Amino acid sequence: MKRTKSFSSGRFNPVFLKQKGLSLFLRFLVFASAVMTIFVILFLVGYILIKGIPHISPGLFAWRYTSENVSLMPAFLNTIIVTASALLAAVPVGIFAAVWLVEYARKGSRLVLAVALAAETLAGIPSIIYGLFGMLLFVITLGWGYSLLACTLTLAIMILPLIMRTTEEALRAVPDAYREGSFGLGAGKLRTVFAVALPSAMPGILAGIILATGRIVGETAALIFTAGTVAKLPSSPFSSVRTLAVHMYILASEGLHIDQAYATAVFLLIMVIAINGLSAFAAKKVAGKMANE
Numbered sequence: 427m428k429r430t431k432s433f434s435s436g437r438f439n440p441v442f443l444k445q446k447g448l449s450l451f452l453r454f455l456v457f458a459s460a461v462m463t464i465f466v467i468l469f470l471v472g473y474i475l476i477k478g479i480p481h482i483s484p485g486l487f488a489w490r491y492t493s494e495n496v497s498l499m500p501a502f503l504n505t506i507i508v509t510a511s512a513l514l515a516a517v518p519v520g521i522f523a524a525v526w527l528v529e530y531a532r533k534g535s536r537l538v539l540a541v542a543l544a545a546e547t548l549a550g551i552p553s554i555i556y557g558l559f560g561m562l563l564f565v566i567t568l569g570w571g572y573s574l575l576a577c578t579l580t581l582a583i584m585i586l587p588l589i590m591r592t593t594e595e596a597l598r599a600v601p602d603a604y605r606e607g608s609f610g611l612g613a614g615k616l617r618t619v620f621a622v623a624l625p626s627a628m629p630g631i632l633a634g635i636i637l638a639t640g641r642i643v644g645e646t647a648a649l650i651f652t653a654g655t656v657a658k659l660p661s662s663p664f665s666s667v668r669t670l671a672v673h674m675y676i677l678a679s680e681g682l683h684i685d686q687a688y689a690t691a692v693f694l695l696i697m698v699i700a701i702n703g704l705s706a707f708a709a710k711k712v713a714g715k716m717a718n719e
Contacts, residue, residue, distance in 0.1 A: 471695065478692035481685040486693075491657035496686045498693060500657050501673035505697075507660070508577060508653070508669055509642045515582035517635060520589030521624075527590075528597040529619050549587040556584045557651030565652055572654030575663040580652045581645065585638040592637070596630025597623055636705040643698055646671045670694045 485495035523541075531538045560580030570576045600623050608618040624631075654666030655676055668676070670690060677687035 474688065474691050474695055477685075478688035478690075481689040482692065483689075486686065486689055496677060496683050497657075498670060498673055498686075498690050500659055501668050501670045501690075502693070502697075503659055504667040505643060505669040505671075508574065508581065508649075508667065509639060511574070511578040512581035512585065512642055513635065513638065515578060516586045516589055516638070519582075520586050520634075521593050521631065523590050524593035524597060525619055525624070527594055529615070529623065545587040545590050548583075549591060552647075553584060553645055554647040554651075556580055557648035559583075560648060560652040570664055572652065572656075572666040573664040574653065574660045574667050577649050577653035577667070580648050581642050584645075584648060585641060588638050588641070589631075589634050592634025593627065593631050596627035596634070599630065600626045632705060632708060636702060639701055639705070640698060643669075643694070643701070644671050645669075646675050650675075670697070 486498050488495050488497040489499055491497045491500050527538060527541060557580065560576055560583075564570050564576035564579060565572060604622050604626060605618055608622045613621065649669055649672050653668070653672070655668050655672060656666035657668045657673065660667050671694065674687050674690040674694060677683040677690065
């Protein structure tokens with residue numbers, strides 16, 4: 427007798443057909459989301475370039491800001507100074523705090539849980555809250571006024587949870603076999619942390635620093651409340667400064683230099699892309715060097 431194929435088995439199984447249809451639908455959603463994301467990014471970048479490039483002029487790169495040239499050069503240099511100062515203050519503290527949490531603290535202790543909860547909570551606080559805190563503490567209570575020092579410490583506090591959490595996750599991703607091998611060769615705890623764990627986690631740590639840098643460069647609310655809006659280079663830590671993001675915001679809000687605001691946006695976009703590119707290149711170099719060793 428001939429065996430007839432059952433329509434309830436194999437590819438004609440209703441359950442199989444339902445799962446295949448669901449799989450195709452989810453694949454379509456993933457593809458559509460990716461296309462939409464790429465479209466939005468290209469649209470934003472293209473819109474900024476089209477609106478800003480025609481208005482880039484030599485006056486925007488003058489060393490001194492005036493109401494006629496609305497130069498972005500002092501704001502650009504201030505952005506570099508503020509970013510470097512905030513990272514210098516936050517990165518060592520964040521990395522050492524993560525090292526203590528992962529390598530030295532007792533797992534599951536109340537202190538560890540409290541620190542983790544505090545870091546997660548601080549990471550979700552809006553930047554304007556940090557700005558108000560910095561204004562109340564540094565600007566008013568300590569009497570520093572709108573200054574480079576006030577905005578630097580405010581930004582350092584703002585990015586500290588981000589650096590700490592990314593460093594913590596990077597250290598947890600390092601296999602325990604690396605540490606055990608180091609201990610087996612006679613290395614102590616401190617040497618193992620700094621010679622094995624931290625170098626292995628360096629790509630993840632650099633990723634956190636990249637995210638922190640991007641947040642500083644694009645920050646406006648916290649800086650308006652702590653740094654002020656003076657468009658010139660600081661003569662001391664207590665001088666008021668203006669970064670590129672604040673400079674662009676002020677030009678746009680005044681309504682008198684909209685074209686120059688778009689030109690500043692182009693320069694800020696190029697700056698962010700360059701920072702991300704250099705950081706990714708550095709992370710790749712570090713990872714390649716570690717693989718060769």
